[in-house]
């Protein structure tokens with residue numbers, strides 16, 4: 001999508017600090033980290049939000065969780081634990097209209113959310 005921040009990050013128009021990439025997803029460090037480890041995993045295909053997930057594109061969700069488990073092992077935060085967050089829509093706190101999953105680790109993240 002031409003006017004989407006994360007599509008521009010995926011195609012390199014806007015720089016990012018890459019954590020991981022494959023044919024389906026791109027992962028990069030959040031510009032405003034909320035934990036010692038805070039990166040975003042985004043599908044390379046533009047999907048506006050979790051509300052748009054259906055039979056045609058739901059495979060990406062399992063792929064994202066699989067990639068995060070691999071990165072958690074490789075980067076060393078898996079055993080201590082981590083949180084995967086998806087904010088959906090206005091009340092969910094979504095500010096960028098391209099589906100993304102936050103990965104937060106490196107401290108006790110706390111619960112419940114504010």
Ligand code: AMP
Nearest residue numbers: 016029030031032086087093094095096
């Ligand atoms: P959300 O509020 O769930 O939509 O999350 C959007 C996230 O994108 C926020 O945590 C922002 O800090 C992050 N963000 C915004 N612009 C950039 C950027 N250029 N590079 C990396 N992360 C960004």
Ligand code: ZN
Nearest residue numbers: 004007046098
């Ligand atoms: Zn996009």
